[in-house]
Amino acid sequence: xxxxxxxxxxxxxxxxxxxxxxxxxxxxxxxxxxxxxxxxxxxxxxxxxxxxxxxxxxxxxxxxxxxxxxxxxxxxxxxxxxxxxxxxxxxxxxxxxxxxxxxxxxxxxxxxxxxxxxxxxxxxxxxxxxxxxxxxxxxxxxxxxxxxxxxxxxxxxxxxxxxxxxxxxxxxxxxxxxxxxxxxxxxxxxxxxxxxxxxxxxxxxxxxxxxxxxxxxxxxxxxxxxxxxxxxxxxxxxxxxxxxxx
Amino acid sequence: xxxxxxxxxxxxxxxxxxxxxxxxxxxxxxxxxxxxxxxxxxxxxxxxxxxxxxxxxxxxxxxxxxxxxxxxxxxxxxxxxxxxxxxxxxxxxxxxxxxxxxxxxxxxxxxxxxxxxxxxxxxxxxxxxxxxxxxxxxxxxxxxxxxxxxxxxxxxxxxxxxxxxxxxxxxxxxxxxxxxxxxxxxxxxxxxxxxxxxxxxxxxxxxxxxxxxxxxxxxxxxxxxxxxxxxxxxxxxxxxxxxxxxxxxxxxxxxxxxxxxxxxxxxxxxxxxxxxxxxxxxxxxxxxxxxxxxxxxxxxxxxxxxxxxxxxxxxxxxxxxxxxxxxxxxxxxxxxxxxxxxxxxxxxxxxxxxxxxxxxxxxxxxxxxxxxxxxxxxxxxxxxxxxxxxxxxxxxxxxxxxxxxxxxxxxxxxxxxxxxxxxxxxxxx
Numbered sequence: 012x013x014x015x016x017x018x019x020x021x022x023x024x025x026x027x028x029x030x031x032x033x034x035x036x037x038x039x040x041x042x043x044x045x046x047x048x049x050x051x052x053x054x055x056x057x058x059x060x061x062x063x064x065x066x067x068x069x070x071x072x073x074x075x076x077x078x079x080x081x082x083x084x085x086x087x088x089x090x091x092x093x094x095x096x097x098x099x100x101x102x103x104x105x106x107x108x109x110x111x112x113x114x115x116x117x118x119x120x121x122x123x124x125x126x127x128x129x130x131x132x133x134x135x136x137x138x139x140x141x142x143x144x145x146x147x148x149x150x151x152x153x154x155x156x157x158x159x160x161x162x163x164x165x166x167x168x169x170x171x172x173x174x175x176x177x178x179x180x181x182x183x184x185x186x187x188x189x190x191x192x193x194x195x196x197x198x199x200x201x202x203x204x205x206x207x208x209x210x211x212x213x214x215x216x217x218x219x220x221x222x223x224x225x226x227x228x229x230x231x232x233x234x235x236x237x238x239x240x241x242x243x244x245x246x247x248x249x250x251x252x253x254x255x256x257x
Numbered sequence: 258x259x260x261x262x263x264x265x266x267x268x269x270x271x272x273x274x275x276x277x278x279x280x281x282x283x284x285x286x287x288x289x290x291x292x293x294x295x296x297x298x299x300x301x302x303x304x305x306x307x308x309x310x311x312x313x314x315x316x317x318x319x320x321x322x323x324x325x326x327x328x329x330x331x332x333x334x335x336x337x338x339x340x341x342x343x344x345x346x347x348x349x350x351x352x353x354x355x356x357x358x359x360x361x362x363x364x365x366x367x368x369x370x371x372x373x374x375x376x377x378x379x380x381x382x383x384x385x386x387x388x389x390x391x392x393x394x395x396x397x398x399x400x401x402x403x404x405x406x407x408x409x410x411x412x413x414x415x416x417x418x419x420x421x422x423x424x425x426x427x428x429x430x431x432x433x434x435x436x437x438x439x440x441x442x443x444x445x446x447x448x449x450x451x452x453x454x455x456x457x458x459x460x461x462x463x464x465x466x467x468x469x470x471x472x473x474x475x476x477x478x479x480x481x482x483x484x485x486x487x488x489x490x491x492x493x494x495x496x497x498x499x500x501x502x503x504x505x506x507x508x509x510x511x512x513x514x515x516x517x518x519x520x521x522x523x524x525x526x527x528x529x530x531x532x533x534x535x536x537x538x539x540x541x542x543x544x545x546x547x548x549x550x551x552x553x554x555x556x557x558x559x560x561x562x563x564x565x566x567x568x569x570x571x572x573x574x575x576x577x578x579x580x581x582x583x584x585x586x587x588x589x590x591x592x593x594x595x596x597x598x599x600x601x602x603x604x605x606x607x608x609x610x611x612x613x614x615x616x617x618x619x620x621x622x623x624x625x626x627x628x629x630x631x632x633x634x635x636x637x638x639x640x641x642x643x644x645x646x647x648x649x650x651x652x653x654x655x656x657x658x659x660x661x662x663x664x665x666x667x668x669x670x671x672x673x674x675x676x677x678x679x680x681x682x683x684x685x686x
Binding site for chain 1 (some may be wrong): 591600601605642
């Protein structure tokens with residue numbers, strides 16, 4: 012046995028959903044942060060990818076999915092629907108997931124485009140999205156009861172409204188969030204964190220990264236023992252980002 | 258009205274220059290009182306108008322096309338000061354026309370920002386267009402990459418003569434399928450150099466991901482075959498020629514291939530036969546445009562400024578300028594001209610800086626950059642968001658080493674301002 016595996020507190024399998032087609036605005040940063048923080052907490056990350064047509068990997072501990080352009084969403088749409096039961100089972104079973112932008116929308120019930128055609132989602136989240144002509148762009152601060160202030164950047168024209176089956180991630184003192192009317196951002200359901208914020212989300216919001224990691228570890232090993240990641244730069248980056256204009 | 262518009266516009270131009278004002282105001286004035294001024298003036302040019310657009314490298318490429326055409330004895334009008342929108346073109350025209358509104362030039366070669374180019378070509382259909390690339394640049398302004406490709410497609414569709422396309426950028430090359438009017442020509446890259454040009458589609462193809470199959474490549478008029486330290490091989494007309502290059506950075510030299518295709522098309526339609534040796538000589542002498550890969554001298558050692566504004570550009574910068582032996586500074590601002598969205602930093606890998614580390618970080622998003630480097634395990638010397646003291650500390654701390662600064666656009670302007678106090682920096686009016 013190698014020294015590394017003796018020291019590791021365990022292995023966590025992190026699955027990136029559709030990194031080939033749904034990967035824009037620094038989504039890779041979220042996967043990188045999970046990978047590095049797992050190491051800093053003393054665990055061994057195993058990074059997996061699932062793309063259109065692949066076999067779905069077994070024993071997935073944590074899922075991260077990103078945004079895409081309209082073209083990317085069209086490419087994955089049918090494949091995602093074919094994985095509906097698998098993903099629902101994982102979500103209902105409590106697998107932690109981070110879903111950003113495009114995959115946030117497609118994990119909802121449907122996306123109705125500006126022209127009125129309806130793209131079905133997989134209905135893991137009780138949310139619906141309507142395409143609009145208005146693009147919501149800029150820096151965002153989300154106030155979350157669970158994670159404190161969440162800092163990021165949004166860029167989307169789909170507007171999402173939450174059903175009673177999910178909670179918002181938080182409210183938006185700065186920026187727009189889910190839609191231009193109700194001042195709420197993102198969705199929380201079981202161990203899923205869904206959000207429009209990229210930028211990437213996790214680097215400047217280590218509290219969310221550590222929630223996903225802790226949940227994954229506890230589900231697999233019963234308990235989580237934290238390491239001591241150095242978050243000095245994250246703290247300073249948050250302070251400076253919070254002062255930037257919309 | 259028409260009789261007064263040009264003298265009045267020129268007058269406003271003089272006054273606003275005296276006041277040190279922006280370059281667009283006189284353009285605004287002449288556009289208001291004489292909306293046909295730009296179209297009318299440009300339509301008098303015997304070889305028409307050539308538009309250069311795309312997300313990366315417009316300024317240097319436009320400069321190259323101009324110098325290549327001048328080597329052929331052509332008189333070229335261009336918008337030199339980076340006023341790459343319609344009003345800026347009108348303002349630049351005011352500077353070059355005589356008091357009666359006549360422009361003494363054979364052709365106009367104009368750098369146009371993608372979004373503004375659409376408005377421009379609706380009013381002035383160009384005879385030639387050169388479309389460089391669609392990279393992730395200021396997506397917060399345009400929304401999405403595919404949208405940018407649509408803007409370029411519109412420019413191509415309004416072109417009456419020849420459209421020159423980047424064969425290696427799928428979003429640009431695909432534009433050819435949508436055209437039935439203009440002639441299409443390509444510039445291309447040797448397969449061996451493709452890996453140094455990631456496009457945004459394969460930015461994140463990690464280990465094990467299948468590489469998307471390349472479609473059959475069309476013939477390219479000019480292909481960049483090899484890039485050396487101060488020379489390059491270009492293939493055209495069935496032969497490969499080696500030429501010295503003052504330009505630095507593989508991506509600049511790839512754009513030289515683009516400039517060569519366009520210049521050959523234009524020169525081939527001129528009155529005189531093309532002077533091929535003259536073209537090549539001019540190409541070897543092109544210097545980088547303002548701020549793009551400039552090399553200055555500080556304390557007797559080189560200091561390179563590398564402008565970075567999107568993931569592909571940053572990756573190319575890191576690849577084109579290896580870190581070995583250099584002290585490194587990175588300055589990231591998030592003003593409007595830089596793009597407000599910092600997510601792009603997460604689409605660049607910084608492993609190549611791991612060995613030497615980064616000596617100094619600065620700019621309004623210095624700590625975002627620090628965080629990015631931390632996750633790539635790159636050692637960080639000092640962080641100071643204020644550019645002036647950060648630059649001074651960087652220069653002071655690396656007196657015996659050549660230096661390199663990767664910087665966003667407005668950070669570069671601030672750095673040049675500071676450097677002009679201690680060394681000679683080209684002044685651009």
